[in-house]
Amino acid sequence: MMKNNLPETDYELEIPAQAIQTDEMTLNMGPQHPSTHGVLRVILKTDGEIVTKATPFIGYLHRCFEKHAENVSWVQVIPYTDRMDYLASMNMNHGYAIALERMMGLQVNERAEHIRVIVAELNRIASHLVALGTYGLDIGAFTPFLYTFRERERILDLFELISGARLLYNFIWVGGVAYDAPQGWREKVLEFCDYFEPKIKEYNDILTYNKIFIERTANVGVIPADLAINYALSGPTLRASGVKYDLRRDDPYSIYDRFDFKVCIGQGQVGTVGDSWDRYIVRVDEMVESNKIIRQAAQAMPEGDALETVPKNVKVPEGEYYMRTETPRGELGYFIVSDGKKNPVRVKVRSPAFVNLSVLPAIAPGTMVADLVAIVGSLDIVLGEIDR
Amino acid sequence: MYFKNIYEAVWTILIGMGVTFRHLFTRSVTLQYPHERDVLPERSRQKLHVNIDDCIGCLQCERACPVSCISIETIKAGKDEDLGATSNGQKKRLHVTKFNIDMAKCCYCADCVFPCPTECITMTPDFEFATYDRKDLMFRFSTYTREQVKTLKLREAEERKAKESARPAAPKNPESSN
Numbered sequence: 166m167m168k169n170n171l172p173e174t175d176y177e178l179e180i181p182a183q184a185i186q187t188d189e190m191t192l193n194m195g196p197q198h199p200s201t202h203g204v205l206r207v208i209l210k211t212d213g214e215i216v217t218k219a220t221p222f223i224g225y226l227h228r229c230f231e232k233h234a235e236n237v238s239w240v241q242v243i244p245y246t247d248r249m250d251y252l253a254s255m256n257m258n259h260g261y262a263i264a265l266e267r268m269m270g271l272q273v274n275e276r277a278e279h280i281r282v283i284v285a286e287l288n289r290i291a292s293h294l295v296a297l298g299t300y301g302l303d304i305g306a307f308t309p310f311l312y313t314f315r316e317r318e319r320i321l322d323l324f325e326l327i328s329g330a331r332l333l334y335n336f337i338w339v340g341g342v343a344y345d346a347p348q349g350w351r352e353k354v355l356e357f358c359d360y361f362e363p364k365i366k367e368y369n370d371i372l373t374y375n376k377i378f379i380e381r382t383a384n385v386g387v388i389p390a391d392l393a394i395n396y397a398l399s400g401p402t403l404r405a406s407g408v409k410y411d412l413r414r415d416d417p418y419s420i421y422d423r424f425d426f427k428v429c430i431g432q433g434q435v436g437t438v439g440d441s442w443d444r445y446i447v448r449v450d451e452m453v454e455s456n457k458i459i460r461q462a463a464q465a466m467p468e469g470d471a472l473e474t475v476p477k478n479v480k481v482p483e484g485e486y487y488m489r490t491e492t493p494r495g496e497l498g499y500f501i502v503s504d505g506k507k508n509p510v511r512v513k514v515r516s517p518a519f520v521n522l523s524v525l526p527a528i529a530p531g532t533m534v535a536d537l538v539a540i541v542g543s544l545d546i547v548l549g550e551i552d553r
Numbered sequence: 554m555y556f557k558n559i560y561e562a563v564w565t566i567l568i569g570m571g572v573t574f575r576h577l578f579t580r581s582v583t584l585q586y587p588h589e590r591d592v593l594p595e596r597s598r599q600k601l602h603v604n605i606d607d608c609i610g611c612l613q614c615e616r617a618c619p620v621s622c623i624s625i626e627t628i629k630a631g632k633d634e635d636l637g638a639t640s641n642g643q644k645k646r647l648h649v650t651k652f653n654i655d656m657a658k659c660c661y662c663a664d665c666v667f668p669c670p671t672e673c674i675t676m677t678p679d680f681e682f683a684t685y686d687r688k689d690l691m692f693r694f695s696t697y698t699r700e701q702v703k704t705l706k707l708r709e710a711e712e713r714k715a716k717e718s719a720r721p722a723a724p725k726n727p728e729s730s731n
Contacts, residue, residue: 241619244662308573315582329596329676335662343663344596371569376562 189217192534196225200303200538203548207525207541209534216537219529221522223551230553234512239265239479240339242512247333249516250550252295255288255324256492257550258337261512263418264488264499265339268481274474277341278420279466283354284324284336285419286455286462290361291320292493293401293448293455296545300445301372303542304381309372316364319357326350341475351463358460365453373449382445383436386528386540393439396524399517400495401447402544405431406439412491424461426454441543448545481505494518494545514553518546597678598663601654603694607639607673610647614665614674622658623665626651628705631712639671649695650702656682657690 195206204225210218230249234242246261247254259281266273273281298313321331327346328336336343372378388398393406403410411428413421429450431443483505489498495517502511521544529537584591593599610627627647630636636645663676684690697705 237619241617241664244619244660244664247662308569318582325597326594327596329594329598329663330661333661335664343667347594347596367572371572374565375569376558376565 194534194537196222201541201548202299202546205522205541205546205548205551207537209529209537211534214533216529216532216534219526219537221525223519223522223548226548226552228553231512231514234509236508238507239481239509242509243338244333244335247335248549249514249553250292250492250494250497250518250547251332252547253288253292253493254332254334255284255337256292256490256497258334259285259419260488260490260492260497260499262337262339263490264486264501265479265481267488268484268486268501268503269339269476269479271340271474271476274341274469274471275467276345276469277471277474279462280327280342280346280471281337282419282421282424282462283459283466284327284334284342286459287320287323287354287357289455289493290452290459291317293452294320296448296493297368297372297445300542300545301378303538304378306372306375306378309368312364312367312371316361319360323350323353323357326353338475339479341473342471345471346466351466354459354463358456358463361456362453365449368449373446379435379442381536382442382539382543383440385436385441385536386532386543387437388439388524388528390439392524392527396527397520398495398524399520400491400493401451402444402495402521402524404429405443405447407431407433412489412496416489418488418490420462421458423465424458426458429454441539444543444545481509489515492517494547494550495521516550516553518544518548519551522546522551593678593680595678596676597680598661598676599680600656600677600682601659601665601692602675602677602679603652603654604673604675605649605652605694605696607641607671608649608652608694609639609643609645609671610649611670613668613670617664617668619662619664620658620660622655622660624651624653624655625649628702628709631708639673641671643671648697648705650697650705652694654692654694655690656692657687 190211192209192211193206194209195201196204198205201207206222206225208220208222209216228248230245233245237245243258243261246257250257265271294313294317298310301307301309324334324336325331327344327350328334329344330336388402388406390406390408393403393408398406399410407430409428409430412418413426414428429447431438431440431447433440433443434446435442481503483503485500485502487498487500489496491497496515497517498515500511500513500515501509504510525541525544528540532540610625612625612627615621615623615625626649628650630646630648636648638644661676665674666676682690
């Protein structure tokens with residue numbers, strides 16, 4: 166085998182044994198590629214237009230979250246968790262806060278719990294809206310992107326009202342929330358629920374049941390249920406394969422056990438169970454369910470002081486804890502080790518998008534290069550969380 | 554099947570076009586930014602502002618900052634010096650000779666705002682402070698001039714010297730604990 170004169174690397178860039186081979190081609194996709202949703206680099210081996218091997222390379226957005234967390238105090242980690250999954254910062258805060266509360270044995274105020282659930286679910290909708298819009302953009306539909314961002318803007322306005330920030334909130338704190346809901350915020354949330362419900366039909370009309378969109382996504386990148394479980398997928402990516410697994414229902418945290426919602430799974434309506442279209446429709450259905458949860462939580466929100474249970478000094482007793490929560494992308498786990506001092510000893514994050522991306526080499530072979538864009542888009546990855 | 558596909562493609566596109574057509578008659582959701590402005594809510598977290606008259610130099614904000622973008626230097630006031638009080642009645646005992654906030658480093662988490670005992674550091678809704686040079690994002694809030702700081706430092710050094718020479722006689726200084 167002839168080798169090129171490049172330094173030894175893990176990935177194969179060698180010249181094939183036969184000196185002349187016209188078909189096999191190595192294609193570098195990313196890190197600056199509009200449809201990789203950030204800085205993902207995929208090295209493709211292609212046989213003409215067909216992908217034979219896809220190897221994702223990550224690390225272009227690595228910011229040492231876990232090492233940073235060891236050097237700042239318990240509370241100062243929260244702004245860093247914001248920056249992992251920047252499309253769902255509230256959910257990132259939520260997981261960390263719950264982990265610390267369970268370690269400290271802290272009971273959170275009822276009103277704060279309701280506010281937390283509302284903002285987390287609102288952020289889930291916002292994140293799914295971005296997923297929908299950019300997925301349409303990947304496929305070539307520009308208009309739905311504008312419509313989804315219009316609705317997302319209203320959610321961000323609600324966040325700005327309650328926390329003051331639009332993207333990186335630092336809002337859910339250990340033991341409660343940073344600010345109580347201002348006057349009239351609850352009514353605005355309910356107003357948004359009413360506003361948002363009919364919009365789902367709009368997305369379905371313009372994108373979901375569009376024949377061209379279905380042709381591009383149905384039967385593309387099929388993940389069977391056993392493959393999904395073997396690769397430890399989670400979130401909508403797993404549920405699209407027909408596995409009914411949602412941590413909000415199966416391992417309830419916060420006050421999710423009080424609300425009535427259904428776990429949406431892919432049914433293979435237009436193609437096979439677990440194809441890209443199913444992953445898309447699961448997100449659409451989930452937004453409807455999130456909307457239901459928000460409405461119930463906003464109606465049940467009690468009066469009181471949301472900041473009542475926020476401790477002045479966060480003192481975490483010695484020990485270890487693993488806490489998992491359901492973010493828009495799947496199961497987010499925080500493994501936290503404490504030695505009872507000021508800083509965490511270790512904060513390990515099990516990030517859902519990282520695990521979901523790992524299935525790409527398994528499903529990419531045999532698809533067209535253009536379909537790979539559809540597959541990566543349907544996995545809904547956020548590179549900030551993959552690289553941390 | 555072939556014709557059914559064509560029919561479906563055309564029909565679903567027409568449905569989508571209907572949605573976009575209806576949007577022609579709805580109100581615009583965008584703002585022509587420099588000419589029209591949105592009113593930002595009170596809690597909006599943009600530029601940090603320090604009311605330096607109220608600052609007592611307790612360094613709580615500096616300690617709370619996760620990215621260390623605040624740097625404060627203080628010099629103790631003399632025995633017979635009166636620096637006045639803050640607006641909520643706390644007595645000021647330190648000269649805040651340096652209070653710099655590097656907005657280029659700031660991560661807008663507002664962690665510095667909460668521990669402040671006199672509520673002098675706040676986040677304001679002012680977001681238009683883009684500059685051509687990164688150095689211009691360093692905001693200096695202290696009102697002390699360079700000469701004033703120099704004299705204060707000289708005086709502090711002298712006091713320390715005096716204290717050190719007096720130490721064998723009085724190991725514990727009652728004034729140092731406040």
